[in-house]
Amino acid sequence: MGLDRQLRPATQSDVAREVGVSRTLVSFAFRDAPGVSGGTKQAIFDAAKRLGYRPNAAAADLARKHRSAVGLYLMDIHNEVYADILSGVRMALPQARNRLILSVSQSIDGVDAGAVDSLIEARVGIIIAATLLDPDERVQELAQIVPIVSVARPVPGVDSVYSDDEAGARAATEHLLSLGHTRIAHLGGPDYDGHTVRRRSYEKTMRGAGMVPRTVPADDFTQDAGMRAAVEILDSADRPTGIFAHNDQFALAAREAAYARGLAIPGDLSLVGYDNSRTGRLHGIELTSVDLHAMELGNIAGTVAMDRLNDPEAPVADERLTPELVVRNSTAPAAM
Amino acid sequence: MGLDRQLRPATQSDVAREVGVSRTLVSFAFRDAPGVSGGTKQAIFDAAKRLGYRPNAAAADLARKHRSAVGLYLMDIHNEVYADILSGVRMALPQARNRLILSVSQSIDGVDAGAVDSLIEARVGIIIAATLLDPDERVQELAQIVPIVSVARPVPGVDSVYSDDEAGARAATEHLLSLGHTRIAHLGGPDYDGHTVRRRSYEKTMRGAGMVPRTVPADDFTQDAGMRAAVEILDSADRPTGIFAHNDQFALAAREAAYARGLAIPGDLSLVGYDNSRTGRLHGIELTSVDLHAMELGNIAGTVAMDRLNDPEAPVADERLTPELVVRNSTAPAAM
DNA sequence: ATGAAAGCGCTAACAG
DNA sequence: CTGTTAGCGCTTTCAT
Numbered sequence: 001m002g003l004d005r006q007l008r009p010a011t012q013s014d015v016a017r018e019v020g021v022s023r024t025l026v027s028f029a030f031r032d033a034p035g036v037s038g039g040t041k042q043a044i045f046d047a048a049k050r051l052g053y054r055p056n057a058a059a060a061d062l063a064r065k066h067r068s069a070v071g072l073y074l075m076d077i078h079n080e081v082y083a084d085i086l087s088g089v090r091m092a093l094p095q096a097r098n099r100l101i102l103s104v105s106q107s108i109d110g111v112d113a114g115a116v117d118s119l120i121e122a123r124v125g126i127i128i129a130a131t132l133l134d135p136d137e138r139v140q141e142l143a144q145i146v147p148i149v150s151v152a153r154p155v156p157g158v159d160s161v162y163s164d165d166e167a168g169a170r171a172a173t174e175h176l177l178s179l180g181h182t183r184i185a186h187l188g189g190p191d192y193d194g195h196t197v198r199r200r201s202y203e204k205t206m207r208g209a210g211m212v213p214r215t216v217p218a219d220d221f222t223q224d225a226g227m228r229a230a231v232e233i234l235d236s237a238d239r240p241t242g243i244f245a246h247n248d249q250f251a252l253a254a255r256e257a258a259y260a261r262g263l264a265i266p267g268d269l270s271l272v273g274y275d276n277s278r279t280g281r282l283h284g285i286e287l288t289s290v291d292l293h294a295m296e297l298g299n300i301a302g303t304v305a306m307d308r309l310n311d312p313e314a315p316v317a318d319e320r321l322t323p324e325l326v327v328r329n330s331t332a333p334a335a336m
Numbered sequence: 337m338g339l340d341r342q343l344r345p346a347t348q349s350d351v352a353r354e355v356g357v358s359r360t361l362v363s364f365a366f367r368d369a370p371g372v373s374g375g376t377k378q379a380i381f382d383a384a385k386r387l388g389y390r391p392n393a394a395a396a397d398l399a400r401k402h403r404s405a406v407g408l409y410l411m412d413i414h415n416e417v418y419a420d421i422l423s424g425v426r427m428a429l430p431q432a433r434n435r436l437i438l439s440v441s442q443s444i445d446g447v448d449a450g451a452v453d454s455l456i457e458a459r460v461g462i463i464i465a466a467t468l469l470d471p472d473e474r475v476q477e478l479a480q481i482v483p484i485v486s487v488a489r490p491v492p493g494v495d496s497v498y499s500d501d502e503a504g505a506r507a508a509t510e511h512l513l514s515l516g517h518t519r520i521a522h523l524g525g526p527d528y529d530g531h532t533v534r535r536r537s538y539e540k541t542m543r544g545a546g547m548v549p550r551t552v553p554a555d556d557f558t559q560d561a562g563m564r565a566a567v568e569i570l571d572s573a574d575r576p577t578g579i580f581a582h583n584d585q586f587a588l589a590a591r592e593a594a595y596a597r598g599l600a601i602p603g604d605l606s607l608v609g610y611d612n613s614r615t616g617r618l619h620g621i622e623l624t625s626v627d628l629h630a631m632e633l634g635n636i637a638g639t640v641a642m643d644r645l646n647d648p649e650a651p652v653a654d655e656r657l658t659p660e661l662v663v664r665n666s667t668a669p670a671a672m
Numbered sequence: 673a674t675g676a677a678a679g680c681g682c683t684a685a686c687a688g
Numbered sequence: 689c690t691g692t693t694a695g696c697g698c699t700t701t702c703a704t
């Protein structure tokens with residue numbers, strides 16, 4: 001037994017015919033444009049209801065030469081940060097802008113090729129892109145085709161909403177230093193354009209304190225890659241007593257690897273993450289982490305996107321939020 | 337300084353004019369339909385590249401009287417289960433179907449009203465809906481307007497892909513019973529149509545074992561609501577020694593509440609969740625949980641959606657997966 | 673307050 | 689192999 005097949009969906013013409021008016025009136029009525037008498041309006045709504053008419057947003061966009069959909073590119077929906085950004089963006093979008101077309105990076109290594117293309121072909125009015133991996137020039141190129149709001153990473157000449165990673169990484173590193181750690185490793189992300197700020201800030205801070213930095217980058221942003229890098233750090237001859245990880249996901253991978261080796265946290269190893277994810281707050285995890293306020297980031301990005309849509313000529317936005325180190329129990333003074 | 341304003345995006349006509357052929361050829365070339373000579377094709381692609389032409393998927397859909405976009409409704413993107421479902425769905429969609437329009441329940445209590453509407457107005461070809469809160473009849477109504485695939489909940493007469501909650505909840509409850517627990521409470525979800533299976537299975541299993549069930553439902557699916565219900569359970573006069581939670585999120589809320597009260601897990605309280613989330617696998621959390629294979633659920637849902645699109649007359653799909661209890665360290669024998 | 677007509681960017685017969 | 693023509697569902701002047 002199959003499904004009841006829906007008939008061809010009702011169109012404006014159907015409604016117009018039913019009521020005995022022109023399509024124009026129906027169009028006006030549905031966008032409550034001025035110039036439709038109360039009676040007619042009512043009759044139109046009644047008929048529409050009866051016929052199950054639903055406006056076709058795509059056709060409307062086409063006619064209006066105007067794109068109402070918002071495109072959202074996310075690198076990895078499994079990372080809480082991106083889910084938070086999504087929530088923030090949603091909150092910022094007005095009811096009328098509720099066509100959010102999502103594109104999540106498909107490939108493991110996070111090449112964005114097709115992902116962004118599909119948003120362009122869907123003719124979104126603007127793309128909010130979180131953690132694009134493409135180099136700056138490529139993003140700038142794309143921005144010629146469709147307005148882009150870069151989230152969590154500044155791109156010169158492109159609307160950007162991000163967190164001060166330099167400060168965040170410095171705070172994280174200094175925290176470990178202040179606890180007396182000298183051998184502090186950085187479990188870094190892969191080195192994409194625009195995503196090396198945390199690493200460099202860590203290295204700079206270490207050198208500034210007279211320590212020698214040691215970065216072990218993960219091959220990509222997956223959990224497995226994080227684990228591999230963590231293992232490399234923990235199994236090395238000169239095991240550090242502190243690790244600053246590029247994000248909480250990597251920090252938690254390091255945590256697992258540590259426990260698997262019988263290392264206690266923070267007894268044998270102090271651990272700092274980045275993101276302040278919910279998981280890190282759980283009893284027994286209590287991960288010291290840098291909060292980049294992802295939801296706020298998303299929210300502001302959504303607002304910036306709306307502004308850009310309303311005024312293409314407005315100055316390029318450059319919103320930098322200040323992150324915040326949240327100290328919990330995964331860090332402790334270095335043993336003597 | 338503003339943004340470089342993009343000129344009106346190039347259209348097929350522009351390309352055609354540039355090359356000196358008709359729009360038809362351009363149209364054919366881009367969908368590599370047969371009947372375009374190699375030379376012409378090349379010339380068209382070159383010109384398109386030069387002009388920065390991108391096909392307009394919305395216009396194509398309109399002309400083709402055919403909807404290529406897929407709508408995805410998710411209740412709460414912060415819950416790992418939904419992120420997994422999304423990943424699964426994405427994996428199932430062919431390259432050409434990569435217009436995934438997302439709609440996440442906005443309101444706290446999860447009323448789906450506007451969410452699904454926006455998908456309909458976006459004229460998606462099919463809606464994959466995870467954990468719709470609407471009653472069966474409403475879903476069936478919607479399915480008349482646009483094909484729907486219900487994920488994680490069976491709806492009669494509508495394509496459904498779900499996990500056997502009855503079996504999962506039974507396994508969870510029996511696990512606690514077999515450990516000798518007698519006072520086992522259920523930290524339940526809110527009682528929406530189609531989402532009471534776990535509770536009922538728990539209650540039935542309890543009664544079958546001669547125990548008296550005790551369900552404390554959360555007001556909604558938010559973390560806060562879960563916490564409130566958890567607190568109610570733990571602060572009650574007759575505190576249970578085992579809790580079976582509707583999902584991992586609730587279980588983790590109960591865990592926090594327990595620790596806040598100085599209760600040890602599993603020493604003073606055995607805890608079973610549902611979802612087998614990554615968080616539950618972490619050292620020190622080690623939550624016993626029922627795995628409903630969310631990603632597979634999403635993947636199958638995507639496949640079912642494609643099938644439905646290809647054959648509207650195919651029999652209604654009813655895919656029920658078997659969940660699996662994963663025992664970890666949050667459960668232990670009841671104290672004597 | 674209402675309607676006629678043109679057009680948005682694209683596809684799909686149908687002709688040549 | 690290539691072009692002509694007629695829409696898809698909707699918006700938008702411009703008349704009436």
